[in-house]
Amino acid sequence: MTDAAKVPDFSMPHDFSTPHEVLDAVRNAHRVVLATHSPMDGDGLGCGLALMRALKHAGKAVTFVTEAPVPRAYGFLPGASDIIQLRPSQPVPDFDLLLGLDAGEEDRLGRAFSQRPTRSVVLNIDHHVSNPRYGDVVWVDDKAASTGEQVYQLLVDLDMLDQTMAQALLVSLVTDTGRFLYSSTTSRTLRIAAALVDAGASLDHIQLNLYGARPLPYLRLRGRAVESIVFHDEGRIAVLTVPEGFGADLGVDVEDIKDLVDITVGVEGVVVAALVRGLPGGGTKVSLRSKDDRADVANLASRHGGGGHIRASGFSSADDPEITVAALLPGMRELAVAAGR
Ligand SMILES: [Mn+2]
Structure with a gap:
């Protein structure tokens, strides 16, 4: 103050x-x-x-x-x-x-x-x-x-x-x-x-x-997700790719899968994070998160036909998750640089 x-x-x-x-x-x-x-x-x-x-x-x-x-x-x-x-x-x-x-x-x-x-x-x-x-x-x-x-x-x-x-x-x-x-x-x-x-x-x-009544499958799903996060640029970028059907054996909701994005951006040192979800019948849904206003993920999402907020946004792609991640990473790197060190 x-x-x-x-x-x-x-x-x-x-x-x-x-x-x-x-x-x-x-x-x-x-x-x-x-x-x-x-x-x-x-x-x-x-x-x-x-x-x-x-x-x-x-x-x-x-x-x-x-x-x-x-x-x-x-x-x-x-x-x-x-x-x-x-x-x-x-x-x-x-x-x-x-x-x-x-x-x-x-x-x-x-x-x-x-x-x-x-x-x-x-x-x-x-x-x-x-x-x-x-x-x-x-x-x-x-x-x-x-x-x-x-x-x-x-x-x-x-x-x-x-x-x-x-x-x-x-x-x-x-x-x-x-x-x-x-x-x-x-x-x-x-x-x-x-x-x-x-x-x-x-x-x-x-x-x-x-929050105080999480079903056990929800927590197990999060455990699995943590193991699957891929980090880039010295840990400043986190990408979690979940193929269609990820967690299906656990019986979790789609909403539970979407929540996983909070884990990716919640890791120490991460500035920009993406959750990349394969959809039933093909295509991909991407959720983007940022920890710094200079890393504007609304702008990044809009370049891929989506939108949202500066620190939380998303878009859909007709491509499969792997191709989507490859197309997305250069933009994420730009944002990580824009956010400085
Ligand atoms: Mn809302």
């Missing part, structure tokens, strides 16, 4: 409120479909559960759809079992509002977007800096550490927040900020977390049910 430290202002910043078009779109809707990126993470799931509950209370017909299984780890949250996993041939329920949550690209909403009714409204609520602003009503706030921050504000402005919604949104905040430790965490994040706790949400409940 400098001696010129300002008197802290504990009020919410004035520049943060729900855009009125967003409030109008939600208020005017009758049949709402909620969707997030597939497979979903804790942020999209928490936002969807909170909104599902709120909009049901408001008398609207609401369906929260997904095309990938709901991660089992979040089964402790009320409403998680009401999320509809669409079968490949199953039509998306009819709707007049599609509420896209935490989806940095429209494609990530799946058939809820691609098969939307002609006269429906698409509302895009997201915090990814690379969001192309798809949809009819757009609320992208790249200062938000999670979409949960935006949905918190939306539910406050609709005067609908209750304890159950607050708990779901606290999961959004906690999971997307690495338990409030990532650089994306702001004082606003913490103020909103405090407000959620005031509304009855419990951090201990999340600790006991999520």
Whole structure:
């Protein structure tokens, strides 16, 4: 702290409120479909559960759809079992509002977007800096550490927040900020977390049910992953390649595999890390992480057709993992150099 430290202002910043078009779109809707990126993470799931509950209370017909299984780890949250996993041939329920949550690209909403009714409204609520602003009503706030921050504000402005919604949104905040430790965490994040706790949400409940209750297969998977990390450039770059089917014998979720990226970037000395996942039916999904703002992985991901945040981003490739890694490494080396020593 400098001696010129300002008197802290504990009020919410004035520049943060729900855009009125967003409030109008939600208020005017009758049949709402909620969707997030597939497979979903804790942020999209928490936002969807909170909104599902709120909009049901408001008398609207609401369906929260997904095309990938709901991660089992979040089964402790009320409403998680009401999320509809669409079968490949199953039509998306009819709707007049599609509420896209935490989806940095429209494609990530799946058939809820691609098969939307002609006269429906698409509302895009997201915090990814690379969001192309798809949809009819757009609320992208790249200062938000999670979409949960935006949905918190939306539910406050609709005067609908209750304890159950607050708990779901606290999961959004906690999971997307690495338990409030990532650089994306702001004082606003913490103020909103405090407000959620005031509304009855419990951090201990999340600790006991999520981080303090890891299934043994999840931990075994992480052990295997540690053995498989390949380091480059004197340990400043870490790449973990997981072939399709990695951990299948353990019965883990896709979400558990995606979490492995935190191990790669968590190693001492690593500046830039990648998790390179082979996909069923071919192709590769890459998650990038950085420990230094000068190593901008959003920029690197965008060069490969993806996007995200400065320190967390990703992209997809039609190539297999080996070719993808070879194409990716030069860019990772540039970032490791940009970050200095
Ligand atoms: Mn998010």
